[in-house]
Amino acid sequence: MEEALARSLAVGEARWADAAFAAVLAAIDPSGLGGLSLRSGPGPVRDLFLEEFLDLLPEGAPVRRAPAHVGVERLVGGLDLAAALAEGRAKVERGLLAEADGGLLLIAMAERLDRGAAAVIAAAIDEGVVRIERSGASRVDPARFLTLMLDEGEEAHERPPATLLERIAFQIELDAVPWRCVAPFSVDPDAVQAARDLLGAVSVTPEMETALDGACRALGAPSLRTLSFVLRAARASAALAGREAVEEADAESAVRLVLGARAAFAETDSEPQAEAAPSDPQNDQSPEPADDTGAAEIGTLQDRLIAAVAADVGAGLAGLEAASRRRRASETGAAGEKTAARDRGRPVGSRPGDPRKDGRLDVLATLRAAAPWKRLRGAGPGAPTPVRFRDLQVKHFEHRAGSAVIFVVDASGSAALHRLGEAKGAVERLLADCYARRDEVALIAFRGEGAELLLPPTRSLVRAKRALAQTPGGGGTPLAAGLAAAHLLAEQEAGRGRTPYIVVLSDGRANIALDRTPGRPQAMADAERLAKKLADAPGAALFFDTGPRPDPRAAALAALMQADYRPLPAADGATISRAVRSALGSA
């Protein structure tokens, strides 16, 4: 016990030290390193980190906070309505991105950030400017900022959008850090400034570049942005030490800090890096070194760099597992409901209407409608524009915010492979189909003793194909575990503003209970309990009975779930996807 405690304290201290180091490097080279994401629940550890990090920024640097549900309008800016109304002139109001120029953009609960908003932020990071083409305003403003994403995701797939993770150097994990391990960063602000001044002069040898590139690819992070981050982090580290040349220690830190988390995630989920990485980087790196010793040196240097990460990856995985085990607190669920209650639809333009009946008044469109009549209605230049009832314009929202189709597939027993194969076919068909554009599809398989989320919700056919390429089957039938996983995912998706739609493929004959013990009576009782619970979950459900003959037990489960019951002895992907599509269409 003592030993375990000592070990976890040691891990915590190492993690905190790394986090602090990453923060300092980001403050030294903000434009080169982009920023960091911080995976941690709220609490004193995160608070201290934030406080210390803000202290590292240059004095007077702006800090702007964007909530996860931030609208594109607020990020980009647009017409200043107050000025338009009061002064009768079109003034552009800057959005958060332009306001954060020269400072920090802090995104709260980034794992819930809408992908549209993420793409807008990503565009600003790429170009260092924000392009406003909104509501009558057209302008380009500088927007160079550090990005700090607060990631409160609990499940492994609840992560900030990949578009943004790709554009920041460091992914920090603080959940495994006990309070006892943290301390102020102990960095002299003058040292940070001195490092900034020195940064331009720091050089990297070609051998080091090659070794770092090899490390990136060997660890499953082949993106060129990642390579650039590793090089920049190594330079910032050298600059902090007051050196003009990158040494092996700098490279080691850079590889650990930038690649550690990326390597960990490449192992836990199916990001494209994992597959694109050449399995044997030694063979295809061919910079034709001058002689054999040169190549050998690069090889061993690269090995040492990778070794620096390997130890850390294990720790990262342990931390992730701990985070996943933590049960979802009831407060989090409540917050999700609230978000969903807000109108998450997309505005798709405005039409004349009565805001008391038809929805939200679009002030800008109303003014546009009224303005041409200004003179006719007897108002002179400079006077306010008279607005009549028929000018009123109402915002129209696209109400279908998108569905999340959650497949729950019985992968047990002998028919497993066939069923899984057909479910995969259905998933791919649904995704390939253009009508499903706004919908996301996920797949949970249950077999043996439990359930596994094989495909986290996605809209990408490419991802789905990769995730479902190798799926095992066979063993017992833990139906209850499958339904429990579906319930959890349905709630998460509802929290993101999507309508969950659960599709069960099973013969309804459970034989593994929730506590993983075999035995039909308990297993069926558990399954029934969860089916009842699912009836209260948001969204609708469809139950395909895949048994050779329709089974009353399956029908009963479907009834408990309040799901549409369909016997389908010869499940085939086309029928399933058609049924789901028509159900979605009528929903």
Next chain:
Amino acid sequence: MVRFPFSAIVGQDDLKSALLMTAVDRSIGGVLAFGDRGAGKSTAIRALAGLAPKSVVVADCPFRCSPDAPAGLCALCEGGGTLKTRTEPAPVVDLPLGATEDRVVGALDLERALAHGEKRFEPGLLARANGGFLYIDEVNLLEDHLVDVLLDVAASGVNVVEREGLSVRHPAQFVLVGSGNPEEGELRPQLLDRFGLSVDVRTPTDVKERIDVVRRRDAFERDPEGFAKSYARKDAAIRRKIETARGAIDAIETPDDILEACTRLCIALGTDGLRGELTLMRTARARAALDGRSAVKIADVRAVAPLALGHRLRKDPLDDAGAGVRVDRAVAEVLS
């Protein structure tokens, strides 16, 4: 804002040649760059602005009317008698994701309306892109109603605005250029079809190339002006090459056996409609023109087939082979 010079882009040969060919012959109809994150898709596309060929436009026309555009002139130029013209580089206009419909199609000029009660049309991005290129990064995330507008205008070459008591129509002929990452979702088939060429962008795997990319990016960020200047001559050479090819393209011969090969290839791949065949032929011609030849060779067809046809194949969820592989297979069979 200084742009990264086109000639400084390392690798990306497919994307670069696709952009050049569509700059030579606009009727090829644009480029879609789909692929890995961080491979420099948008850098290459934005660099095109530095090379865009010059075109003749009516001076003072808010819609950048071209005196000899097939889609005709706007109402202003139509009634304007003898038109004064000037020559300027074709614009490359960014359509940012956060754009609203009023800025894309154009709308009532709010400031004039509010201050003076005057009804005047303020042209949008489609007018700005007339005669040039319209670039959409993360094109698969574009809002549906904007996609509808784009599809409509791209098909007709005319932007018709009927809103807020305004009634305006003006020519809007642009080459659509898009980029995106397939992990963010599929592209609507109708929109996919509007792109003449599609390029599958991959992160380079050659160490030397990778390090070169990062080094040049670094050098550019340290001193954008100086860096751009050091590549100015190379960029100018490419621009001259485009202009020469543009001048020569009408005279380029396409032998009958080449036309037949194009047809056979399209049949073998089962691409719908004539658009694929037409694009294939035009692209092959543009390649010959850039190469300074006077006739199209079978090698041209072979080289451009994946670009012109890859995105026109029917999606087959059960065929795991990528589009590129399927085209290559057909090329090997038909053009052997």
